[in-house]
Ligand SMILES: Nc1ncnc2c1ncn2[C@@H]1O[C@H](COP(=O)(O)OP(=O)(O)OP(=O)(O)O)[C@@H](O)[C@H]1O
């Protein structure tokens with residue numbers, strides 16, 4: 446048996462993932478042409494490379510089809526229910542940092558905190574007859590966060606991209622999305638609530654508790670952990 450390691454096949458996390466392993470003496474190499482999404486890990490025996498989208502890695506780990514996988518910590522928390530039971534963190538990788546936050550229009554001068562948002566949401570409902578809309582693709586994380594912070598009178602509307610545009614486009618009153626430089630929020634006239642940080646995400650190497658781990662696999666994992674420590 447070999448350990449299957451899933452890493453992003455494209456996008457913002459891919460190159461830095463390759464660099465991170467290289468700095469620890471492990472070369473990730475695609476086996477065939479550029480379009481082939483499998484490969485090998487040089488520098489250690491018994492590890493097979495699988496390249497797939499960062500967004501799919503959480504599900505593959507939770508299903509036990511990957512033993513190890515690199516993806517954003519936000520994506521694991523969003524896509525895997527009770528993720529700690531099915532996955533474990535092996536290493537925080539120190540790149541791919543981004544904050545999942547709640548933001549509202551800058552011109553809402555009375556709304557700076559979650560308590561303010563709760564009050565605004567109640568007022569919004571009585572004025573408009575429907576609940577204040579928050580656009581996001583992070584449904585699980587936003588719902589849990591708002592429940593834990595006592596904000597109830599809202600509805601989520603799904604937005605899979607260009608989420609910050611939802612307010613200008615009048616499909617939502619507020620948004621919950623990832624930000625790194627803050628440029629996109631500023632350009633769209635939005636401000637982050639002072640206590641509106643839901644999760645500070647970074648690229649993370651996860652292991653699956655659901656995959657089958659043979660004795661050989663465990664021995665390979667111990668060698669790998671020694672190298673990346
Ligand atoms: N500025 C940013 N905007 C969005 N995501 C960012 C940013 N900086 C870091 N990230 C992180 O990158 C990860 C998403 O990476 P990427 O967009 O490459 O994957 P993806 O959404 O799975 O894309 P695809 O499915 O199209 O391959 C998330 O964990 C996210 O937190």
Ligand SMILES: O=P(O)(O)OC[C@H]1O[C@H](OP(=O)(O)OP(=O)(O)O)[C@H](O)[C@@H]1O
Pocket residue numbers: 605606607608609622623624625626627628629630
């Ligand atoms: O704080 P900033 O540096 O401005 O970055 C944040 C933006 O980057 C991401 O969008 P992306 O480019 O991945 O497109 P998306 O809308 O498809 O997610 C994210 O969804 C934000 O919109």
